[in-house]
Amino acid sequence: MKEIVQFVDRYGTDCVKWDGLEEKYGDKDMLSMWVADMDFRCPECVHAAIRKYMECGAYGYDMLSGRFNKAFAKWEKEKHGYEVKQEWLRYATGVVQAFYWCIDSMTEKGDCVLVLPPVYYPFFNAIDETGRTLVESNLIWNGQEYKMDYSDVERKIVENNVKMLLFCSPHNPAGRVWRREELEKIADICEKYDVIIVSDEIHHDFVYEGFKHIPMGLIRKDKTVVLSSASKTFNLAGMTTAMAIIPDDNIRAKWDAFVETIHISEGNSFGYLAGEAAYLEGEEWFDEVKKIIYDNYIFLKDRLLEKLPKLQIAPLEGTYLMWADFGAYLKESEMTYFFEKKCKIALDYGEWFHGGAETWVRFNLATSREIIEKAAEIILGQLKDS
Ligand SMILES: Cc1ncc(COP(=O)(O)O)c(C=O)c1O
Incomplete structure (x- = not known):
């Protein structure tokens, strides 16, 4: 077999x-x-979907985005208990681009953005290249696992008037799946100081026995963006298709206004087809x-x-x-x-x-x-x- x-x-x-x-x-x-x-x-379902599309042999304009978004929402609901409304979903060429766009659209030049290192290094580039100021609150390795240092986080937010937290959940590279209490604590601090949370959840399907991923969107709906993609789960990174989940009308309007200036609101047919097939049958x-x-x-x-x-x-x-x-x-x-x-x-x-x-x-x-x-x-x- x-x-x-x-x-x-x-x-x-x-x-x-x-x-x-x-x-x-x-x-x-x-x-x-x-x-x-x-x-x-x-x-195999990904290859079958692409083969079917190729049989037609014409790669003109398509209307596939709705089906892909629905398949993603179904997966989120069934796998993570997260009910994602269609109107919250926005396309991005990748999760990396999506956090650049969040920083660009939801903060101002010079604003401070907080990260919790050791962390996925494009976070640093994104803050630097968008003209924002990097603020770091290191995770603490206690010899067994990494923990967030809440008092340091709070102090850094206050001292620097931080506007956004760029969060990674599950955490790359520490391999942590944040527990509900940990997510609630960090969300509470952000709420207290009006800090937007951008939660990069690209690894959220890779969670092993005994652990459960809780989307940040379930902890805090307003002033929160969850970034996701089929690219890690189904090995589709070359398909350049990712999504931002933005339930908050205000910050979604900011995203939309920004995306209008760069004219990228839709993805490519291959990314949508591959992602749809994978979410439904993979x-x-x-x-x-x-x-x-x-x-x-x-x-x-x-x-x-x-x-x-x-x-x-x-x-x-x-x-x-x-x-x-x-x-x-x-x-x-x-x-x-x-x-x-x-x-x-x-x-x-x-x-x-x-x-x-x-x-x-x-x-x-x-x-x-x-x-x-x-x-x-x-x-x-x-x-x-x-
Ligand atoms: C935490 C994290 N975010 C984003 C990415 C890349 O996302 P994309 O390829 O969709 O830009 C990676 C890839 O390693 C990652 O580990």
């Missing part, structure tokens, strides 16, 4: 993860475990993907800890990214040389994420077991010899 999830060798397909190694790390002959997309073929494939990723996590974590007991690994509650601290074995200044030159493994370095995470690295687990095993053995071999 054919496996539901198939690993694909993506070399030679112009993919950033493998073919972009030379540009990013100056060496194309590396094991790639960096950028967050998956080495898995998308679910669940079985996705469940299988999640199992593979979680097994990869357990394997990699256990294998590394068996030989390197002083390694610190953040528990994987959500996302497909394993976050590990090699500080007991490597100095900050040795990190890139060790992983790039000695191991020839491409990873995301903790330094990129700020928050004092210089000896941490982020592993992308959405790949074959063979690659995961190879990475573990290379690292163990190199650390033994060093």
Whole structure:
């Protein structure tokens, strides 16, 4: 019987993860475990939908956006208990672009925007490139997991007159799935000081047993934007289709006014078709993907800890990214040389994420077991010899 999830060798397909190694790390002959997309073929329903569209052979203007949005809303309701009204939904070319547009449309130049590092590094670029001021309140690693520092958050908001919180839920790279109480606390602080929350929930479907993702929109409806996409869940990042959920009429009007100035209100047919098919029929494939990723996590974590007991690994509650601290074995200044030159493994370095995470690295687990095993053995071999 054919496996539901198939690993694909993506070399030679112009993919950033493998073919972009030379540009990013100056060496194309590396094991790639960096950028967050998956080495898995998308679910068959996606190919079937695209094949059907291709049979017609004409790619003219289409009317597909309504169907895609309905399929997304159905998925949100069934999977996350979040009832998303159609009128709240707005298209964006990606979640990254969507948070740029939120910052641009809902704050003023020079305004302070708060982030909680270590965090997805394009957050920093977005704040900088839109002419806003970056304010950071680091998460605290207590040796077991990352926690938010609420009093620091409140102090930073007050001191800097912060206008927006750029939040990540589940958290990349820490792998945290925020609990209801944590979300309520951070939302309360934002409410008290009239801070808009932009919650990047692109990883929200990757939540493992024992944990539940709670959309920020269920905690706070006004002054809150939830950003989502099928791109992580179904490996569709190249389809450039994401959505902003904006229940608040006032800030949605600001988004709309901004988007009018850049003239991008609709996406491409392939993105809509792929996303619609995936949301309606891709669940079985996705469940299988999640199992593979979680097994990869357990394997990699256990294998590394068996030989390197002083390694610190953040528990994987959500996302497909394993976050590990090699500080007991490597100095900050040795990190890139060790992983790039000695191991020839491409990873995301903790330094990129700020928050004092210089000896941490982020592993992308959405790949074959063979690659995961190879990475573990290379690292163990190199650390033994060093
Ligand atoms: C937290 C987070 N947001 C956004 C993105 C990228 O989103 P998009 O490709 O839709 O711009 C990623 C990809 O790694 C991510 O981890």
